[in-house]
Amino acid sequence: xxxxxxxxxxxxxxxxxxxxxxxxxxxxxxxxxxxxxxxxxxxxxxxxxxxxxxxxxxxxxxxxxxxxxxxxxxxxxxxxxxxxxxxxxxxxxxxxxxxxxxxxxxxxxxxxxxxxxxxxxxxxxxxxxxxxxxxxxxxxxxxxxxxxxxxxxxxxxxxxxxxxxxxxxxxxxxxxxxxxxxxxxxxxxxxxxxxxxxxxxxxxxxxxxxxxxxxxxxxxxxxxxxxxxxxxxxxxxxxxxxxxxxxxxxxxxxxxxxxxxxxxxxxxxxxxxxxxxxxxxxxxxxxxxxxxxxxxxxxxxxxxxxxxxxxxxxxxxxxxxxxxxxxxxxxxxxxxxxxxxxxxxxxxxxxxxxxxxxxxxxxxxxxxxxxxxxxxxxxxxxxxxxxxxxxxxxxxxxxxxxxxxxxxxxx
Numbered sequence: 001x002x003x004x005x006x007x008x009x010x011x012x013x014x015x016x017x018x019x020x021x022x023x024x025x026x027x028x029x030x031x032x033x034x035x036x037x038x039x040x041x042x043x044x045x046x047x048x049x050x051x052x053x054x055x056x057x058x059x060x061x062x063x064x065x066x067x068x069x070x071x072x073x074x075x076x077x078x079x080x081x082x083x084x085x086x087x088x089x090x091x092x093x094x095x096x097x098x099x100x101x102x103x104x105x106x107x108x109x110x111x112x113x114x115x116x117x118x119x120x121x122x123x124x125x126x127x128x129x130x131x132x133x134x135x136x137x138x139x140x141x142x143x144x145x146x147x148x149x150x151x152x153x154x155x156x157x158x159x160x161x162x163x164x165x166x167x168x169x170x171x172x173x174x175x176x177x178x179x180x181x182x183x184x185x186x187x188x189x190x191x192x193x194x195x196x197x198x199x200x201x202x203x204x205x206x207x208x209x210x211x212x213x214x215x216x217x218x219x220x221x222x223x224x225x226x227x228x229x230x231x232x233x234x235x236x237x238x239x240x241x242x243x244x245x246x247x248x249x250x251x252x253x254x255x256x257x258x259x260x261x262x263x264x265x266x267x268x269x270x271x272x273x274x275x276x277x278x279x280x281x282x283x284x285x286x287x288x289x290x291x292x293x294x295x296x297x298x299x300x301x302x303x304x305x306x307x308x309x310x311x312x313x314x315x316x317x318x319x320x321x322x323x324x325x326x327x328x329x330x331x332x333x334x335x336x337x338x339x340x341x342x343x344x345x346x347x348x349x350x351x352x353x354x355x356x357x358x359x360x361x362x363x364x365x366x367x368x369x370x371x372x373x374x375x376x377x378x379x380x381x382x383x384x385x386x387x388x389x390x391x392x393x394x395x396x397x398x399x400x401x402x403x404x405x406x407x408x409x410x411x
Contacts, residue, residue: 042339042376043069043103043105043110043339043374043376044057044103044104044105045057045059045064045080045082045101045103046101046102047099047100047101047102047115048099048100048102049099049100050099050100055102056094058082058084058094058127060094061084061086061092062084062085064082064083064084065083065124065377066082066377067080067081067103067375067377068080068081068082068373068375068376069103069131069373069376070371070373070374071111071131071342071344071371071372071373072133072134072371073204073206073343073344073368073369073386074195074204075133075191075343076132076133076207076208076209076342076343077112077113077132077133077134077207077217077342078130078131078371079128079129079134080111080113080128080129080131081127081128082126082127083124083125083127084118084125084127086125088120088122088124088125091120091125095115095118095125095127097117097118099114099115100115100165101129105337105339105340106337106340108210108211109211110209110210110339110342111131112131112209112217113129113130113135114129114130114132114135115129116128116129131209132165132207132217133209133217134191135164135165135166136159136164136166136191137189138164138189139162139164139189139190140159140187140188141185141186141187141188141190141192141193142159143155143185144158144185147182147183148182151179151193151197153168153170155190155193156168156193156194156219165217166216166217166218167214167216167218167219168219169214169219171220174201174203174223175201175223176202176203176303177201177203178196178198178201178307179196179197180196180200180290180292180293181292181293183196197221198221199308200304200307200308201307202307202310203221203222203223203224204221204223204224204344204368205219205220205221206220206222206344207219208220208344210340210342224310224368224386225345225346225368226346227346228331228346228347228366229330229331230329230330230331230336230341230345230346230348231331231333231348232321232323232328232329232347232348232349232350232383233323233326233327233328233350234321234323234327234351236321237351238317238320239319240317240318245277245281245284246284246286247273247277247278247281247283247284247309248271248273248274248283248284248285248286249305249309250270250287250288251269251270251271251287251288251290251302251305252269252288252289252290252291253291253296253298253300254266254290254293254294254296255267255268257294267291268298270301270302270305271305272305272306274309288305288308290304317367317385317387319384320373320384321382321383321384322381322382323380323381323383324338324379324381325337325338328381328383338374339374339376341372341381343372344368345372346366346369347368347369348365348366349366351365367385367386368386368387369383369386370384370385370386370387371383372384
């Protein structure tokens with residue numbers, strides 16, 4: 001008809017994002033309870049069969065809501081949950097457990113993993129997936145050489161050949177790598193092995209699904225980062241606690257094995273201290289036994305202790321920070337897309353209208369991000385510091401075994 005102007009109708013949400021109704025089946029996530037329709041450009045979930053490159057969007061089945069995905073450091077892509085809003089009586093091959101899962105946002109992949117068994121509910125199919133950063137627990141650390149030659153590259157590469165979905169550019173022997181006592185081939189997992197070589201060397205590891213480095217889920221082992229690359233504007237404070245503030249470690253080590261002199265092995269005890277923490281909070285001690293790692297000097301034992309203190313020092317945070325768009329900035333102060341961020345970054349806090357806690361200091365508070373969760377429905381991120389104290393009973397028991405009292409396997 002002459003004079004008729006064709007166009008589409010859109011409205012601005014409270015965040016200033018254009019929301020368009022009827023965008024089709026390839027829009028995967030709702031933007032929140034106040035905006036029931038999906039934002040264009042929000043996170044997209046797709047699946048593919050193992051070994052296939054034919055990715056199918058779950059949005060072709062129905063609306064995908066309540067999407068949440070997370071990361072952990074050490075690790076990588078951690079967990080994913082969402083709901084495909086189709087009747088529980090409807091089941092297709094796109095919901096089969098074992099399918100590869102990936103999340104794309106802003107034109108690139110931000111999360112990868114493997115689909116678990118879906119659960120039918122009254123609101124649709126509830127999906128969960130385990131991230132590729134967790135897949136090291138599915139593979140045994142089998143090595144064909146002699147310990148510690150080729151550790152950890154040899155077991156990692158063998159696991160990749162058997163199906164571990166990682167790419168290993170080569171770890172080698174970075175400064176501080178810790179192999180300790182020989183571990184029987186296949187007796188632990190790849191995740192156990194990587195945790196072992198990093199824990200006492202001031203190192204960490206990450207299998208990144210995001211762009212950068214080698215194509216694919218790129219594995220790297222690196223020193224704990226210190227350069228700030230994120231600014232976090234905090235509107236609600238997070239409490240701090242001294243529950244994990246170990247500042248003095250007594251270390252037992254082997255001085256000689258007695259083989260050359262046909263005598264018994266001899267052992268010694270040395271120690272390391274974080275003087276700054278002791279001055280602020282008093283002495284909090286623990287014990288570490290390195291005698292099963294073989295003969296070493298007192299200096300070598302102290303280096304291990306100092307590496308441990310470099311991770312577990314000063315006061316811990318008692319929980320995660322919550323942030324929305326505009327609160328997470330790059331080092332230059334420009335907002336980033338929080339749905340594309342991940343763990344392993346170094347954050348500097350910018351507190352608004354709150355003090356820095358019980359310690360009066362002009363120094364900015366910085367921390368490594370140990371866990372990062374993005375809720376695409378609430379449009380919020382949860383950021384957990386690398387040094388955070390889990391105050392649940394299970395968390396405290398785990399900390400007793402892994403943080404408060406670092407141990408090695410004795411022969």
